[in-house]
Amino acid sequence: MKFDVVIIGGGSSGYVAGSVLARHGKNVLVVEKEKFGGVCVRSGCVPSIFLYDVSFSLSRSSEIGNYKGLTIDVGARDIFASRNTLIEYLSDAGQKLVENAGGTTLIGEARVKGSVVEVNGKEIEYDNMIIASGSSPLLPRIKGVEGGITEDQAVNLDYVPKEMVVVGGGFAGVEIAQFFARLGSSVSLVTRGRILQEMSEEARKIILDSLEWDGVTVKENCEPVYQDGKLLKTTCGEFRGEVVYATGRRPNIPEDVSSVGVKVNCNGIVVDRYMRTSNPRIWAVGDVVDKERKVAHSAMMEGIVASLSILGQPVEVDYSVVPQVIYTDPQVAVVGNRRNVVKFSTFPLSASTRAIIHGIREGYVRLGFDEKDRICFGEVVSHYSEEIINIVSIAIKAGMRAKDLALVPFVHPSISESVSNTAKALFNLDVDVFKDKNGT
Numbered sequence: 221m222k223f224d225v226v227i228i229g230g231g232s233s234g235y236v237a238g239s240v241l242a243r244h245g246k247n248v249l250v251v252e253k254e255k256f257g258g259v260c261v262r263s264g265c266v267p268s269i270f271l272y273d274v275s276f277s278l279s280r281s282s283e284i285g286n287y288k289g290l291t292i293d294v295g296a297r298d299i300f301a302s303r304n305t306l307i308e309y310l311s312d313a314g315q316k317l318v319e320n321a322g323g324t325t326l327i328g329e330a331r332v333k334g335s336v337v338e339v340n341g342k343e344i345e346y347d348n349m350i351i352a353s354g355s356s357p358l359l360p361r362i363k364g365v366e367g368g369i370t371e372d373q374a375v376n377l378d379y380v381p382k383e384m385v386v387v388g389g390g391f392a393g394v395e396i397a398q399f400f401a402r403l404g405s406s407v408s409l410v411t412r413g414r415i416l417q418e419m420s421e422e423a424r425k426i427i428l429d430s431l432e433w434d435g436v437t438v439k440e441n442c443e444p445v446y447q448d449g450k451l452l453k454t455t456c457g458e459f460r461g462e463v464v465y466a467t468g469r470r471p472n473i474p475e476d477v478s479s480v481g482v483k484v485n486c487n488g489i490v491v492d493r494y495m496r497t498s499n500p501r502i503w504a505v506g507d508v509v510d511k512e513r514k515v516a517h518s519a520m521m522e523g524i525v526a527s528l529s530i531l532g533q534p535v536e537v538d539y540s541v542v543p544q545v546i547y548t549d550p551q552v553a554v555v556g557n558r559r560n561v562v563k564f565s566t567f568p569l570s571a572s573t574r575a576i577i578h579g580i581r582e583g584y585v586r587l588g589f590d591e592k593d594r595i596c597f598g599e600v601v602s603h604y605s606e607e608i609i610n611i612v613s614i615a616i617k618a619g620m621r622a623k624d625l626a627l628v629p630f631v632h633p634s635i636s637e638s639v640s641n642t643a644k645a646l647f648n649l650d651v652d653v654f655k656d657k658n659g660t
Contacts, residue, residue: 221342225248226344226346228330230352231260231352232519233523235250235256243321244531248323259372274399300377351474355472364446370465374466384397384408397436398549414441488510488511489510513539541614553608562589567586569583572633574635582603583600585599594619
């Protein structure tokens with residue numbers, strides 16, 4: 221059996237690559253070890269954002285109702301069953317999309333054996349290969365760690381623990397802590413450094429205040445020592461509960477891949493800007509790649525880039541416009557390169573007419589501009605960050621200058637109008653913001 225392209229992994233990057241190549245006439249096989257969907261659908265974006273939506277509705281609906289003169293009574297019912305149904309639907313959809321495009325799918329573990337891939341005891345030849353095997357949670361090296369659960373398992377729990385200890389102050393750790401606190405757990409968040417240490421101090425302060433409001437006990441600069449069942453001992457005391465480790469991820473590098481000349485390091489498979497590995501017949505995409513921002517939308521873009529390269533239409537990956545979103549309340553999103561910023565401008569959501577109407581006014585839009593007055597960075601703290609940051613990404617990609625953005629007539633009132641208003645602030649045109657007596 222031989223295929224034009226064999227893809228190892230049916231996650232975000234794998235199903236996208238398989239669908240693109242099949243649509244363009246290639247004989248494609250996508251091999252998935254267990255179920256299609258990968259980290260995003262099965263243990264990342266989908267279950268996490270579902271829990272974000274559920275916990276937000278439970279905690280904020282009454283408040284929004286009171287603001288608008290409504291009586292809203294929200295209670296939990298079968299949230300975990302609903303989450304599971306959603307995961308299975310999207311998992312099946314990924315596989316069916318590849319097949320609908322004309323590709324072939326196969327469930328089984330793929331092993332690289334020189335010029336062939338072995339799946340379920342059968343050897344499959346290929347002209348080109350794409351490795352899209354994803355990543356797995358990375359557990360800390362402490363005694364008793366096997367008594368805890370990973371971030372992947374936490375977002376797939378079918379119950380709300382009475383007590384929970386979350387280890388890790390990155391994106392996943394902070395999200396999980398807030399989800400389960402709002403669902404009813406007594407949560408302690410323990411981190412070796414500071415939570416969200418890549419974010420600005422203002423964003424960190426807002427999230428710390430939000431976590432405190434939800435009852436999360438945050439312990440920064442706290443080192444886990446060892447775990448004894450439901451008891452976690454640390455350098456800043458003992459914590460009891462279901463212990464969740466959100467302490468990073470490692471790439472799932474297929475066995476024997478180095479035997480076919482593919483260069484790897486501790487962070488993943490080394491690729492060029494076209495996602496080609498050191499073997500000219502093999503590409504790699506998604507979390508298995510050596511890169512900084514390992515997110516689903518980056519993986520999907522890489523799947524398209526690798527596919528176009530195989531089709532003889534090479535385009536390069538542009539990581540400068542890959543946004544990241546933390547699904548806390550409020551959400552925090554960033555995109556671009558802060559190091560190139562020579563000046564910032566900020567617009568508070570409390571001055572947004574649409575946010576005032578909606579009743580959720582926390583946060584701000586902040587833009588950074590380089591020495592040529594082009595937008596090069598954005599940070600958004602808001603309930604609407606996931607949508608606003610996409611507009612900022614487009615502006616950065618287009619190389620828009622501050623005055624050009626300031627003069628774009630966004631819909632009024634709208635939340636996205638805040639992006640234009642942030643640029644207006646540089647020219648004293650942000651007339652929705654109250655100024656002090658000195659005009660500042």
